[in-house]
Every structure is written in C-alpha cells, then in structure tokens.
Amino acid sequence: xxxxxxxxxxxxxxxxxxxxxxxxxxxxxxxxxxxxxxxxxxxxxxxxxxxxxxxxxxxxxxxxxxxxxxxxxxxxxxxxxxxxxxxxxxxxxxxxxxxxxxxxxxxxxxxxxxxxxxxxxxxxxxxxxxxxxxxxxxxxxxxxxxxxxxxxxxxxxxxxxxxxxxxxxxxxxxxxxxxxxxxxxxxxxxxxxxxxxxxxxxxxxxxxxxxxxxxxxxxxxxxxxxxxxxxxxx
Numbered sequence: 001x002x003x004x005x006x007x008x009x010x011x012x013x014x015x016x017x018x019x020x021x022x023x024x025x026x027x028x029x030x031x032x033x034x035x036x037x038x039x040x041x042x043x044x045x046x047x048x049x050x051x052x053x054x055x056x057x058x059x060x061x062x063x064x065x066x067x068x069x070x071x072x073x074x075x076x077x078x079x080x081x082x083x084x085x086x087x088x089x090x091x092x093x094x095x096x097x098x099x100x101x102x103x104x105x106x107x108x109x110x111x112x113x114x115x116x117x118x119x120x121x122x123x124x125x126x127x128x129x130x131x132x133x134x135x136x137x138x139x140x141x142x143x144x145x146x147x148x149x150x151x152x153x154x155x156x157x158x159x160x161x162x163x164x165x166x167x168x169x170x171x172x173x174x175x176x177x178x179x180x181x182x183x184x185x186x187x188x189x190x191x192x193x194x195x196x197x198x199x200x201x202x203x204x205x206x207x208x209x210x211x212x213x214x215x216x217x218x219x220x221x222x223x224x225x226x227x228x229x230x231x232x233x234x
Contacts, residue, residue, distance in 0.1 A: 003063055005059075005063060005091070005092065005093060009056050009060055009063075010056070010060075012100075012101040012161055013052055013053070013056040015154075016048075016104050016108065016154060016157075016158050017052065018112065019104070020048050020049060020154075023115040023122055024120060024123055027127035027129070032126060033127060033206065048195075051187065055168060058081050058168050058172075059167075059168040062077065063091060065077040065088070066078065066088035066089070081172060082173060083172055083173030083177055083180070084173050086171060086173025086174070086176075088171075090171035091166065091168060092166045093166060096160050096164030096166065097164045097165070099157070099160055100156075100157040100159065100161035100162075101157065101161050103153050103154065103156055103160065104153075104157040104158055104161065105157075107151065107155075107157060109150070110139065110146060110147070110153065111147055111150035111154070114140075114146050114147040114150065117137065121133065121135065126206055126209075128209050128210070132213065134213075134214045134221065136221045136225070140225070142225070142231055143225060143227050143228060143230065143231060144207065144225050144227070145203045145206070145229055146229075148199050148203060149229045151195075152199065155195060155196065159188075159192055163175075203228050207222070207228075
C-alpha cells in the first residue's frame with residue numbers, strides 16, 4: 001500500500017463533495033414544488049456528506065498508520081480501524097476503485113456545467129422561481145435533466161470507490177462484521193437506492209411543473225430533447 005493513494009482519496013472526496021453541495025441558497029418554501037418527497041436535501045447534504053467524510057478520513061488514517069506501524073498512535077489507529085481478517089496492505093488502487101473515482105470526477109464535471117448553465121435557477125429543492133427561465137442550451141440540449149445524469153454517475157462511482165476491491169470497507173475487514181454488513185445494506189437501501197428513486201420522481205414532477213409554467217416553449221424543447229438522463233436510453 002502506497003502513501004501516494006492519499007492525494008486520490010482527497011481528490012475524489014473533494015469531487016464528490018462538490019457534486020452534492022448546493023451552488024445556491026435553498027429555495028423559499030413558496031417557490032418549491034409541493035411534494036415533500038421531492039426535496040431530498042437531507043439525503044444529499046447530510047448522510048452522504050458525513051459518510052464520505054468519515055470513510056475518507058478512515059482510509060487516510062490507516063494508510064498513514066500503516067506506513068509508521070511502530071508509533072503508538074499508529075497502533076491505536078490500526079487497532080480501531082482494522083477488523084478481523086483486515087489487511088492495511090490491501091488498501092490499494094484497483095480497476096474497481098479507479099473506475100469509481102473517475103466516475104465521481106465525470107459526474108461532478110457534468111454537475112458543475114449544469115450549475116453554470118442554470119445559474120440562479122439551480123436549487124437542490126425542486127422549485128419554480130418567480131422569474132424562472134427555461135434553459136435549453138448546453139447540456140440541456142442533450143437531455144432534459146443532465147444534473148441528475150451527473151448525480152447518478154457520481155453515486156455509482158462513490159459506491160465503487162468505497163465498497164470495491166481495494167477499498168477501506170472491504171479490505172479493513174469491516175465488511176466481514178455483522179455491523180459492517182448491516183451498515184452497507186442500510187446505506188445502499190436508504191441512501192443510494194432511495195436517492196435514485198426520489199431523483200426519478202423529481203424529474204417527472206419537475207417536467208410537469210415546467211410544462212405548466214412555460215407551455216408551448218416547454219413542448220417544443222421536449223419534442224427536440226426526448227430523453228431525461230441518458231441519450232437514446234431514458
């Protein structure tokens with residue numbers, strides 16, 4: 001295991017943080033689409049953020065401790081963060097974790113582009129602002145919801161980075177414990193699958209709200225840009 005992995009941990013963690021951090025203040029309640037299940041701020045801004053932070057810190061701590069194993073603090077860290085069957089030497093860059101990291105970068109870049117195109121109209125809460133404009137250029141000329149394209153790519157990438165071969169969760173032995181398995185299962189169901197489910201619900205509701213607001217302008221755009229997140233697929 002090389003200490004050179006630490007910059008990648010920092011880079012990919014920063015990219016994911018950028019992906020799930022709102023570029024604008026929260027939308028006023030009066031402007032939000034009236035469906036409580038659509039406003040998934042709790043998912044994206046809290047649980048994902050803390051999970052990313054804790055997992056990144058744990059991996060960096062193990063790498064540093066394993067490179068100075070005789071230090072008292074290193075021994076304490078390894079005792080705390082390595083479980084039965086875990087091996088710090090296996091924390092390495094593998095095809096799965098590298099693919100996950102690159103997906104986080106790609107997803108974040110897509111998100112940042114959509115942030116710039118929508119400007120003040122991009123809010124994490126599903127909303128229609130008083131002076132809202134229908135943005136149809138750039139990535140919005142390819143799919144109608146490119147920000148969700150980036151978000152879904154980043155979610156899958158984060159999952160590969162954290163749970164693939166060479167990751168802390170797998171190689172520390174945490175996955176072999178009952179607590180680890182329950183934690184991964186809960187995270188997968190509540191956060192990853194839950195976010196994906198709510199995201200697809202948001203897209204349909206946002207389309208309806210935009211169609212109601214912009215009428216024929218939205219109809220013309222939707223006739224040109226038929227797909228929501230993946231060109232030619234969905």
